[in-house]
Amino acid sequence: MSSERVLVVGAGIVGAAIARVLARAGREVVVLDRGATAGGTSSGGEGNILVSDKGPGAELRLTQRSLVAWDRVRQELRDELPAGFPDLELDHKGGLVVATTDAGAKGLREFAETQRAAGIVAEEVDRARAFELEPDLTRDFTAAVFYPQDAQIQPVVATEALLAAARRHGAEVRQGVEVTGGVHTGGRLTGVHTTAGTLGADAVVVASGPWSAEVASRLGVVLPVRPRRGTVLVTSRMPYRIRRKVYDADYVGAVGSGSADLQTSSVVESTAAGTVLIGSSRERRGFDDRIEARVVAELAAKALLLFPFLADAQVMRAYGGFRPFVPDHLPIIGPDPRLPGLWHATGHEGAGIGLSLATGDLIGELFAGDRPENEFGLDRPGLAAALDGRGAEGER
Known part of the structure; x- marks a missing residue:
C-alpha cells in the first residue's frame, strides 16, 4: 500500500476510473473538477464500448481489455456500492x-x-x-x-458509480474547483493552485477530456489534445x-x-x-x-x-x-517525461466510456511500476510533429 497523494483533474468517467483504481491501491486521492461530476464529455456520449470501429493495433487491444474489465468491475461494484444504487445498464447487445x-x-x-x-x-x-x-x-x-462483442452502458450512472466506489476507498471528490496553475519544486510538479487554494501532491493526473490541453498549459506543458x-x-x-x-x-x-x-x-x-x-x-x-x-x-x-x-x-x-x-488517434496515458510529477489520461476521442476502465488499470500499473512498456506514452513517434508545433493544421 502507498501513501502517495494523487490529484486527479477531471471528474468524468476516465478520472473516476483512475480514482477508484488508485484509491483501492491505498493512495490518497483527491479528484478535482471545475464543474459537476460527469458534467462534461461523459454526460454527452452514448455509452459505447465498441470493437467494431477499431482496426488492429493499440486502441483495439485496450478495448479488448476494457470489455473484460467492465464485466469484472460490474461485479465488484455490487459489493462496493450501497443497495439501491442505479444499475449500470451494461448491455452486450452487439x-x-x-x-x-x-x-x-x-x-x-x-x-x-x-x-x-x-x-x-x-x-x-x-x-x-x-x-x-x-x-x-x-x-x-x-x-x-x-x-x-459490442456493448453499451449508461455513462453518467457508470461515472457516478466509479466515483462512489472511489470515495468508499477513501478518495475525496471536490466539485466546483478549478486548477489555475502548477506548483513546481526543483523541476518537478508538486501540486496545483486552484480557486479553492493550493494543494500539494506527489503526482497530478490530467484527465480533463477535451479540456486537458488547457489544464496542461496551466501546469506548464503543451498537450496536443x-x-x-x-x-x-x-x-x-x-x-x-x-x-x-x-x-x-x-x-x-x-x-x-x-x-x-x-x-x-x-x-x-x-x-x-x-x-x-x-x-x-x-x-x-x-x-x-x-x-x-x-x-x-x-x-x-x-x-x-x-x-x-x-x-x-x-x-x-x-x-x-x-x-x-489527438492527431494520431490514440489516447495519451502515462507520465509526462517533460515534467516529473505530471501524468496524463486523455485523448480517447469518442471511446472514453468504453476505454475508461482499461485506462484506470493501466495508470494503476504504471504507478506501481508493474508495466514496463506503454503504447500510449506521450513520447511516441506519432505525436512528435504535434508536440513541436507542426501538427496544428486544420484547427479553427
Missing part, C-alpha cells in the same frame, strides 16, 4: 455494421477480415440473418457484419424496434479521419428509456457548442437510409459534446 453501396461492402469486408485476425468476432451475415437481428432494417443494403464536436438526436419514446447499435460502414472512416471539416454518418440505437439515439457527427471548431440545423438535417437523413420507419419519429431534442481529439 453491433451491426451495414454497407449500402458496392464500394462500402468491399471496404467493410476487408476491414472485418483484419479484425478477425486480431481476435474480434466479426460475422458477415446474409439478408435473412440481418433481418432476424434487425427486422426493420432497410432492404437496400449490400453487406452487413455483426459484432456480438483538441475538442472535436459531436451532435446526437434523441427521439421521443417509441416501441422497441432497434435492437442493437446499427451504423453504416462510413462510420469507421469518420472515426479515423483527422479532418477538421464536418463529417456525418448514420449511427442508430435504442436506449433503456425507450428513446432512439441518432448520430454521429464529427467536426473540429473549437468549443463552439451551437446546435446547427445543417448537422441535424444530415443526421436525420442518413438515419433514414438504415431505418426508413424513422421518418415518422419525433425528435425530442438534440445535444452535443466535445470529444478529446
Whole structure:
C-alpha cells in the first residue's frame, strides 16, 4: 500500500476510473473538477464500448481489455456500492455494421477480415440473418457484419458509480474547483493552485477530456489534445424496434479521419428509456457548442437510409459534446517525461466510456511500476510533429 497523494483533474468517467483504481491501491486521492461530476464529455456520449470501429493495433487491444474489465468491475461494484444504487445498464447487445453501396461492402469486408485476425468476432451475415437481428432494417443494403462483442452502458450512472466506489476507498471528490496553475519544486510538479487554494501532491493526473490541453498549459506543458464536436438526436419514446447499435460502414472512416471539416454518418440505437439515439457527427471548431440545423438535417437523413420507419419519429431534442481529439488517434496515458510529477489520461476521442476502465488499470500499473512498456506514452513517434508545433493544421 502507498501513501502517495494523487490529484486527479477531471471528474468524468476516465478520472473516476483512475480514482477508484488508485484509491483501492491505498493512495490518497483527491479528484478535482471545475464543474459537476460527469458534467462534461461523459454526460454527452452514448455509452459505447465498441470493437467494431477499431482496426488492429493499440486502441483495439485496450478495448479488448476494457470489455473484460467492465464485466469484472460490474461485479465488484455490487459489493462496493450501497443497495439501491442505479444499475449500470451494461448491455452486450452487439453491433451491426451495414454497407449500402458496392464500394462500402468491399471496404467493410476487408476491414472485418483484419479484425478477425486480431481476435474480434466479426460475422458477415446474409439478408435473412440481418433481418432476424434487425427486422426493420432497410432492404437496400449490400453487406452487413455483426459484432456480438459490442456493448453499451449508461455513462453518467457508470461515472457516478466509479466515483462512489472511489470515495468508499477513501478518495475525496471536490466539485466546483478549478486548477489555475502548477506548483513546481526543483523541476518537478508538486501540486496545483486552484480557486479553492493550493494543494500539494506527489503526482497530478490530467484527465480533463477535451479540456486537458488547457489544464496542461496551466501546469506548464503543451498537450496536443483538441475538442472535436459531436451532435446526437434523441427521439421521443417509441416501441422497441432497434435492437442493437446499427451504423453504416462510413462510420469507421469518420472515426479515423483527422479532418477538421464536418463529417456525418448514420449511427442508430435504442436506449433503456425507450428513446432512439441518432448520430454521429464529427467536426473540429473549437468549443463552439451551437446546435446547427445543417448537422441535424444530415443526421436525420442518413438515419433514414438504415431505418426508413424513422421518418415518422419525433425528435425530442438534440445535444452535443466535445470529444478529446489527438492527431494520431490514440489516447495519451502515462507520465509526462517533460515534467516529473505530471501524468496524463486523455485523448480517447469518442471511446472514453468504453476505454475508461482499461485506462484506470493501466495508470494503476504504471504507478506501481508493474508495466514496463506503454503504447500510449506521450513520447511516441506519432505525436512528435504535434508536440513541436507542426501538427496544428486544420484547427479553427
